[in-house]
Amino acid sequence: MKNSGLQEVYYFRVLLVISLVTMHSFNMFTGSPSWPLPEGIQPVPAYNWISKVAYSFMLESFVFISGYIFSYQLYGKRKEIHLKGLVKGKLQRLIMPCILFGVLYLLCFDREAFDHLPQTLYDLLCGVAHLWFLPMLFWCFLMAFFISKWKEPCLSILAILFFISIFSFLPLPLQLSNSLFFLFFFYLGMYCWKKKDALIELSHKPVVFLALWGGVFDFVHMSYPSKRTLFFCF
Amino acid sequence: MISFICLTLVKEHYFSAFDTSSLAIKGIMIASGNLFRLVYASFGVLASYLTIICIISHRGAPSWMVRFSSLTMGIYVFHQFVLVYLYYHTGLPSIAGSYLLPIWGFVISFVVSSVLSYVIRLNKFGRQLI
Numbered sequence: 287m288k289n290s291g292l293q294e295v296y297y298f299r300v301l302l303v304i305s306l307v308t309m310h311s312f313n314m315f316t317g318s319p320s321w322p323l324p325e326g327i328q329p330v331p332a333y334n335w336i337s338k339v340a341y342s343f344m345l346e347s348f349v350f351i352s353g354y355i356f357s358y359q360l361y362g363k364r365k366e367i368h369l370k371g372l373v374k375g376k377l378q379r380l381i382m383p384c385i386l387f388g389v390l391y392l393l394c395f396d397r398e399a400f401d402h403l404p405q406t407l408y409d410l411l412c413g414v415a416h417l418w419f420l421p422m423l424f425w426c427f428l429m430a431f432f433i434s435k436w437k438e439p440c441l442s443i444l445a446i447l448f449f450i451s452i453f454s455f456l457p458l459p460l461q462l463s464n465s466l467f468f469l470f471f472f473y474l475g476m477y478c479w480k481k482k483d484a485l486i487e488l489s490h491k492p493v494v495f496l497a498l499w500g501g502v503f504d505f506v507h508m509s510y511p512s513k514r515t516l517f518f519c520f
Numbered sequence: 521m522i523s524f525i526c527l528t529l530v531k532e533h534y535f536s537a538f539d540t541s542s543l544a545i546k547g548i549m550i551a552s553g554n555l556f557r558l559v560y561a562s563f564g565v566l567a568s569y570l571t572i573i574c575i576i577s578h579r580g581a582p583s584w585m586v587r588f589s590s591l592t593m594g595i596y597v598f599h600q601f602v603l604v605y606l607y608y609h610t611g612l613p614s615i616a617g618s619y620l621l622p623i624w625g626f627v628i629s630f631v632v633s634s635v636l637s638y639v640i641r642l643n644k645f646g647r648q649l650i
Contacts (some may be wrong), residue, residue: 296581297572299589307599311626314607324613324621333622344563350565357521383649387597416600450649453560455550467554471565477567489574499567 292358298351305344310416312337318417328427346420346471352423353475360434361480369431376427380420381411399452412460425465426472433473440477447473542644595630595635602629 313321325330359365389408392399397404413421433443447470454466470497478485486493603625606612616624640646 287635293576293586294569294572294577295633296585296589297575298568299592300585301568301572303592303595304630306596307626310600310603310607311622311629313629314622321607324607326614327621328618336622347565347568352571369587378648383597386588386649391601394601394609415604416596419596422560425607448558452551454554455547470558471561474562474565478566480572484579485570486573511621518593 292355292479295355298347301487302344302347302351306348307341309337309340309344312340331379338390346468347466349423349426349471350475350478352426353472354479356427357474357479358432359475360476367431372431376424380424380427383411384413384417384420384472388417390417391417408479418461422461422464424469425460426469429465429469430472430476434476440473444470444473444477463474537580588634590641591634591637595633595648598633598636599629604630 310321312333314327315330316337317334352466360367391414392406398469399409411421412418438442451467451470454463456463456466458466606625606628607621613621614622637650640650
């Protein structure tokens with residue numbers, strides 16, 4: 287089997303893409319300005335909750351597995367990665383689809399955008415609609431490349447990135463702000479690949495599961511609209 | 521349990537007590553929001569990761585999952601095209617109604633984007649793209 291050392295990535299990818307489509311399918315009920323309710327559709331508060339739960343840690347997990355694979359290539363396969371090759375590869379794999387499918391998206395749903403060409407070109411580079419994730423991931427790869435050259439212990443780097451993520455709301459262009467938030471998860475993925483053996487042992491301890499899924503339950507509790515809307519909406 | 525109690529208290533009392541007109545308070549609110557999101561997402565990511573590697577250590581990924589995972593980038597790219605078209609450019613909302621529309625949206629967008637992704641990946645340029 288190809289890449290048999292990364293079987294967990296297959297599970298992650300499939301589960302995450304199901305979460306992503308679920309989140310967008312139910313997103314119109316969250317009151318998001320980019321997903322208004324279609325004509326004749328009434329708000330269903332429980333669906334708002336489904337969308338929030340599907341969204342909860344989905345994007346962070348996508349970034350996590352990107353970092354995990356990057357770490358596998360860097361340290362597992364001991365692949366020699368140079369800055370020039372990395373930039374070229376990621377421009378091809380992330381920025382080119384971002385621009386091509388962005389143009390297609392605007393042609394399909396927002397042709398007036400081409401009347402303001404300079405702004406539209408900038409928007410295309412930032413990622414139109416859901417494609418914003420691709421340039422964000424491009425910066426994560428680049429920053430992680432430089433971080434991987436740094437000889438600090440991994441946990442210190444994780445702590446620094448955690449701190450940076452908290453204050454990542456400064457307005458920076460081309461999805462750089464978002465990448466500063468998500469870089470922590472990218473590096474967490476890199477760290478988890480390095481500590482995979484220890485984590486496999488940890489995964490057999492029920493108390494760890496209870497603690498972690500308890501944290502996830504907290505989110506579900508915090509995100510539901512209200513007791514009335516959740517249980518009596520039908 | 522501790523985080524459950526703390527976060528509930530914060531949600532119910534702390535955020536609602538602040539005047540959000542001040543710029544500094546807004547900054548603190550956004551930073552607090554980021555902090556909560558980081559904590560939740562870290563719990564979720566690690567819980568999912570440990571669950572998956574626990575499953576993997578007992579049985580590997582099935583072959584259909586390995587094949588299907590190659591379509592995920594394409595599904596990510598195309599599903600929103602299909603959803604926006606279905607929700608805002610067809611009569612599906614009035615046919616399906618409020619309760620069934622997102623379920624139909626999910627099924628149709630998932631199937632159509634998987635097929636599109638499969639077809640595009642049949643050639644070399646498509647495989648490079650998605």
